[in-house]
Amino acid sequence: MIETDVTFSVNGERVRLAVEPRRTLADALREDCGLTGTHLGCEHGVCGACTVIVDGEPARACLMFAVQADGSSVTTVEGLQGTDGELHPLQEAFVAHHGLQCGFCTPGMLMSALHLLDTTPDADRETIREEMSGNICRCTGYQGIVDAIEAAGRELTGHAEEAEPAE
Amino acid sequence: MKCAPFDYVRASSVEEVVKVLAESDGDGKILAGGQSLVPVLALRMARPSVLVDVNRIPGLGAIRPSGDAVEVGALVRHSRLVEQTNHPLLAEAARWIGHTAIRARGTAGGSVAHADPSAELPVVAVGTGATATVAGPSGVRSVAAEDLFLSALVTSLDEDEMITGLRFPLPTRWGFAEFARRHGDFALVTAVVTELGGAVRITLGGVASVPQRAAHAEQVLADGGTAREAARAAADEIDPTADLHGSAPFRRAIAGEMVRRALAQAGIGQE
Incomplete structure (x- = not known):
């Protein structure tokens, strides 16, 4: 060998x-x-x-x-984690929006999402679905994953407040 | 699964690739983007003794407009084909290849050399009358796309030859339509419509072992027929095989519809 x-x-x-x-x-x-x-x-x-x-x-x-x-x-x-061990905004968003259940697909989801938000921080839901289509998840039904990436994108572009649903 | 063992050569020139392939006596394989080759190795459907990595050969990664065509280096990644604006049909076709991570690594030369009957670029190559520049032990030659594809995954390239670049003529009008079960899957049917020098070509992928021209449908259009009539002719003249992804009549119907849509996009034969 x-x-x-x-x-x-x-x-x-x-x-x-x-x-x-x-x-x-x-x-x-x-x-x-x-x-x-x-x-x-x-x-x-x-x-x-x-x-x-x-x-x-x-x-x-x-x-x-x-x-x-x-x-x-x-x-x-x-x-992804910060030097002090804190979670990346994407990871926080996956937790908050039920972006994972068993967690097996999550590392790949996070890295694909990281690239997506690096290149298209303001990606809309359609773009997120298209760009994430190469990552398969058998638990979540994808809805939570799309929610999480959309929320992380808002967080990273500093538009978190604007996107909160109106009362 | 894991690949069987192989020797690895990181080539620094095309000459070195040809030399290593020639010395391997037909048992060597070129490793470009690896998006088709590595799965084949992982499933042990192939066990080459040596892999020649061409990724670091300089000078094969350029996209250059050249008169009425665009020259694409063998190592141009699909993601760059999507981004370029010199050849809109190529950009549209590349958008349909796999997923983001696959397009980031897969190469134009690799896709054409792999000759998957359902892949997008071989259909565009035949549809535009592309030529491949091929390097081998006796020098460099040009091969027309229609002479390149012999059967599924089989090309007319010798075992010690390498595609170094592709020249895709620019159609004056074009249309592209594809149907796949899920986004990013290999196509059940791809239809490429091109107008070159006033003549309309209709080329189909996924319906035969190689990209296939729909000659009857082209004749229908040349005789003044409509897109609908041409689509019907295309569906009638192909002979698709059934598999678990679709019956023959289903594939025939989908092929007709993809031809109709591609012609509509090109603005050809519209009533």
Whole structure:
């Protein structure tokens, strides 16, 4: 078994690993970096649970080999929390709006939503549904997830008050 | 599942890709975006001995208008095709590919070389009369899209050849319509309508093992027929196979409707 040295950054920390070429980025994150927040559902690019951000773009970590991430900057769900451990506004919104039940799909949902709000902070519900269509959830029926992302978008753009329903 | 072991080569030039592929004696595979290849490896439907990663080869990621066409480097990601404004039909078609994370990594060259009968870009390639620039051991050659696709997932490329770029002519009018069971799924039917040099082409994806021109429907239009008549002709001339996603009559009906919609979008044959 020939291993290859790879160096990349995960959530701002530099990691150096020796991996088999066939090791997926998802497995390297979970098994070699101990970051088990990235979940593996289908392992062939259908469910979206393993979505992470690689060099600013969303990627399915099961469809990328760790050797391909050499020199890249990777953000996982563990990178969302603040330095003092507080939850990201997206995570707060998922809690507040029933954006999760069992939580298996949640890391992928959060990372896809993070990219969506980074690129389109004022995304409307239709855009949210379209952009999140690559992430499958079997619990929530998606309604709470769309609510949560919409609310987090308002929070992040500073329009939280305006969107409160009128009395 | 996990992939079977393979050797990994990160190529820094097209010449290196061709060399490694030639040395692998037909057992090597090019790894571009990986959005189709890696699932195939993970399900162990293929076990190549060596993967040649082309992602870091410089010079293959540009989109360039060139006269009455747009040149697309093999490594252009679908998300960039969506954003570009030089070729509106390509942008519309790319929007229908998979989901955001897939479009962020999947490549134009990879999609065409993979030759999935339900993929969007092969249909656009045949519909626009695109040509692929192909590098191999004996140099560079051009291959017309209609000569590229031989069967489902099979192209006329040799095992040691690589698509380095694609040239998509700009149609004067165009229409694109697709039907899939769920958003982002592979298409049951894709219809691409293009007007090139005054002639209208109707090209269908998902109804055969390769993108298929609806020649009778094109003739109906050339003879002054309406979009509805052309759509009916297209539905009649195809021979779709049934699977659990749809019966043959259903696919026929959907194909006709997609042709009607694509023609309406193009403003061709409207009563």
